[in-house]
Every structure is written in structure tokens, then in C-alpha cells.
Amino acid sequence: MRSIVIGGGHSAYFVITTLREIDPKGRIIIIEFTSEKIEMLKKTFPYAEAIQQSVDRVEEYIAENRSLIDVLVSATDSDALNLRYAKHSIKNEIPMVIAVLNNPLNEPIFIKENIRCLINPYKMITSKVKEIVNKFSVNTVYEFSRINGGIYALKIEDTRILRKVQSFILKKNLPFFTISVDGKVRASSIKNIEIGDVVYVVCVDKNIRDLLEKIVEGGK
Amino acid sequence: MISLLHGFRIFMDVTVVFPSRNREKYVARAVRTAFKAKHVHEVIIVDGGSSDNTVNIALKEGAKVIIQSNLVYPGKGVAMRDGAYLSSGDIVVFVDIDIANLTSQFIEKLYMPIMRGEAEFVKGCFERAAGRVTELVAKPLLRMFYPELAKFKQPLSGEIAGLRKIFYQVEFENGWGVDVGLLIDLYNKGVKIIEEDLGFKEHEMKPLHALTDMAYQVAEAILKRAIRDRKIDESWAKRYLSTVGEIDLGMEGKGYA
Numbered sequence: 001m002r003s004i005v006i007g008g009g010h011s012a013y014f015v016i017t018t019l020r021e022i023d024p025k026g027r028i029i030i031i032e033f034t035s036e037k038i039e040m041l042k043k044t045f046p047y048a049e050a051i052q053q054s055v056d057r058v059e060e061y062i063a064e065n066r067s068l069i070d071v072l073v074s075a076t077d078s079d080a081l082n083l084r085y086a087k088h089s090i091k092n093e094i095p096m097v098i099a100v101l102n103n104p105l106n107e108p109i110f111i112k113e114n115i116r117c118l119i120n121p122y123k124m125i126t127s128k129v130k131e132i133v134n135k136f137s138v139n140t141v142y143e144f145s146r147i148n149g150g151i152y153a154l155k156i157e158d159t160r161i162l163r164k165v166q167s168f169i170l171k172k173n174l175p176f177f178t179i180s181v182d183g184k185v186r187a188s189s190i191k192n193i194e195i196g197d198v199v200y201v202v203c204v205d206k207n208i209r210d211l212l213e214k215i216v217e218g219g220k
Numbered sequence: 221m222i223s224l225l226h227g228f229r230i231f232m233d234v235t236v237v238f239p240s241r242n243r244e245k246y247v248a249r250a251v252r253t254a255f256k257a258k259h260v261h262e263v264i265i266v267d268g269g270s271s272d273n274t275v276n277i278a279l280k281e282g283a284k285v286i287i288q289s290n291l292v293y294p295g296k297g298v299a300m301r302d303g304a305y306l307s308s309g310d311i312v313v314f315v316d317i318d319i320a321n322l323t324s325q326f327i328e329k330l331y332m333p334i335m336r337g338e339a340e341f342v343k344g345c346f347e348r349a350a351g352r353v354t355e356l357v358a359k360p361l362l363r364m365f366y367p368e369l370a371k372f373k374q375p376l377s378g379e380i381a382g383l384r385k386i387f388y389q390v391e392f393e394n395g396w397g398v399d400v401g402l403l404i405d406l407y408n409k410g411v412k413i414i415e416e417d418l419g420f421k422e423h424e425m426k427p428l429h430a431l432t433d434m435a436y437q438v439a440e441a442i443l444k445r446a447i448r449d450r451k452i453d454e455s456w457a458k459r460y461l462s463t464v465g466e467i468d469l470g471m472e473g474k475g476y477a
Binding site: 103 | 266269285286287288289290291301302305384385388389
């Protein structure tokens, strides 16, 4: 696999190490703008090639090397640049284009520009705060990149929620499993769900929104 | 795209960038006015996380919108950097969104000297007296360390225009130090800079207490560069400034030592 990672900061660190883990023999090229960072990147990632490009030459580089790139990850510290490079890469038919967001509020803007493979590292903050603080909430455990769906966790706080969730799963015939308060995984039987359990369900996000509207007045 | 027309005059595409936050009252008019200016092909709103309708109105008016990458306060520099990075024009113009008397001529005045080949970077100035931070902080410090820039009437003016490529050669300060930082750094790069009188600007004045952070960040931006450019001895500055309190001189890992 031949990958290009644009940016040499915090997000890029995790992208590069993960790409290396996925394909230890793959070629990774890191594009960075400043010479100081290039030296640091060469030391930190000796298995990758770190090259310096000015901000407005990156697009040219992508176009010239388009046939050699399997994956392009734009992980700079500017969402404006990530948007620009991701759009350009899609236009140049790079097989897989990923953008890592700095500001989660930019997600709809990127989706509108047809950048579907988005990594939003801050999403977990929202779901974790809800899980810890809220009485009832749906937490996104995993979101599929190409469809609007995922694996969602629902905590069964009381009888009313239990009935709603049971009826929701039955009606939609959704795959699920439960984890009890003491951490045991229960068999996927509707009747086995108890108050205090966390139910993990796989479905599209519209289903989850419908369920929330039924449980929480006005949705959440 | 740069194209040669009649005579020697070069016409270039222009991008206008408005940093904004909760400015639904101004955004529609600002975007429409910018699009009316000659050669403007793109208007960008860099939003600082508005909770009002600024973003939706901007999109409806045909502007490109991006939320600034880092929601720090004050994030003016972050917004300007994102605006420069997203723009595609040969010239990028930055204008405050809440200028009550904004006109397309006002915007044109900013970039016309670049089109005429008289400058690569234009700093706007106004008829009114310069602000308090300008007179009491920026000008004295510039006179001390960068006397060649002391001639600028309003070195902190946020109304600027420049060739897009020059903004890619410098680092943007995150906050209020961005304007004076750009002025010093572009001057150091040998960029041709002029100050253009834009006439009268009708703009809200900040209350005095709101100027403390601004004054601090402007001073920090100038002093940091004075150390970098070896106009102040670094060890002396660090020793002296340590008595002032925590100040990030941005010297770590920058190879300035």
C-alpha cells in the first residue's frame, strides 16, 4: 500500500503509526511544510519518507503522483487545508481519501463537499460526557464510514425505557447484545434485557433518532 | 487566474475573507458587497463557532464557509490563516465583517495597488485616529525595534490585502498579534508593503477593559520577533520577562536560540 499523509502534527502521528501497523511493508510519504518539522519527522518515523512542500505545491504533487497513491490522509492542523487537499485528491481519483478534522463543527461542511471518509477525533467527547452525566442517552460506539449507521449503546435506566427498547429491537428486527452491570455479556434474547444493562444495537442512525424521540420528549 | 489585458495592467482573481462570529446582522450585506467588487470571484466566511444564523446566511449568499480549525479566544489569527489556506484567488483580502459603511469601493481600494503592481501587501488605514493599543503599545514598540515600520499610521489594522502566495511564507499568530506579526514578517521577507487610506470606517469601539488581552498579545508578538531577529538579547529578555509572569515567547523548538 502506498500512502501519503499530509501534515506532521499530533493527528498525523496516529495516522502514520496506524498505517505502519496495517501494512509494515507499505510505503508512507509524509508531506510537511516546515523544515524544522521535517527533521523531527525523519527521526520519529525512520520507515517513512518525509518531504517538504510549500502549502500551494501540495496539489501539484498529488496530481503528478496520482497513479502511485492508494491512500491519502490529510491531517494538517488547518481544516481549510484538509478540505482543500481532500477535495483535490477526490478530483484526482485517489482511491481512498481521508480527512482528519481539527474542529468537529466542520463535519457537515466536509460531507457536503462529498468527503465521506472523515475522522472526527472529538466525537468521543460528546458521547462519553453523555454516558457519564446524562440519565439516558444513546452513545455512538462505532460509526460506519460509508453509510449513516453504526453500533449504538443504550443504557436501560427504568421500565419505561426497557419496554421502548425491547419493542424497537423487535419491530426492526435488529441485531443486538447486552452487557450487564457486572460486565457480563448476555445472550441476544429480548426477554433477558434487564434494568441497568447496556444494550448494543446495530442500525441506521435514523432508527436511533426515532427511538430517542419516543423515549425523550422532543428527541435528544 | 492572472491574465494580461490592455497595456501593462495585470488583472487577478480576488478572494475576500471575513473572519466572523455571531454576526448574522452583518453577514448578508458583507458577502453581497464583496461580490460586487471588481475581480472578486470568491468570498469566504471563516466562522468562529457562531451560535446564531451566520453560517446559514453566508451559505445562502454564495460564500464558502469553514469553521476555524481551533476555537480558541481570540482566534482572529487562526481564522485568517484558515481563510488564506482555503482561498483560491491570486489576491486575498481580509476585511472586518462588522464595518457599518462597507462598500465594494472600500474593498477595491485595498487590492488595487497590488493589481497595479505597486505593492504585494497592502495595509488599510482610516481617517480616524489610530486606536489606543496602536498608540500606546504597537507604535512605541515598533519604533524601538522596527523603526522602518513606525511610519505606518495603523499597523494593527485588520483590513489587509496581499498576494496569496506571500501568506504561505509566514506563520500566523493565533490571536490579536496576527496583524502586526504579519507586517513584521512580510517586511523581513522583503515583500513590498504600502499603506492605503480607505477613508472613514464606521466600526464599534471596544471598551477599555477589553483591550488588556489585545495589548498583551500585540506586545508579545512584537517582542517575540525582536528576540528572533536578535534585536533583543534572548537571555536578558527571558530573565526580565520571567518577572512579568508566564509569557510564551514561542522559542521552544523553533531553532531561534
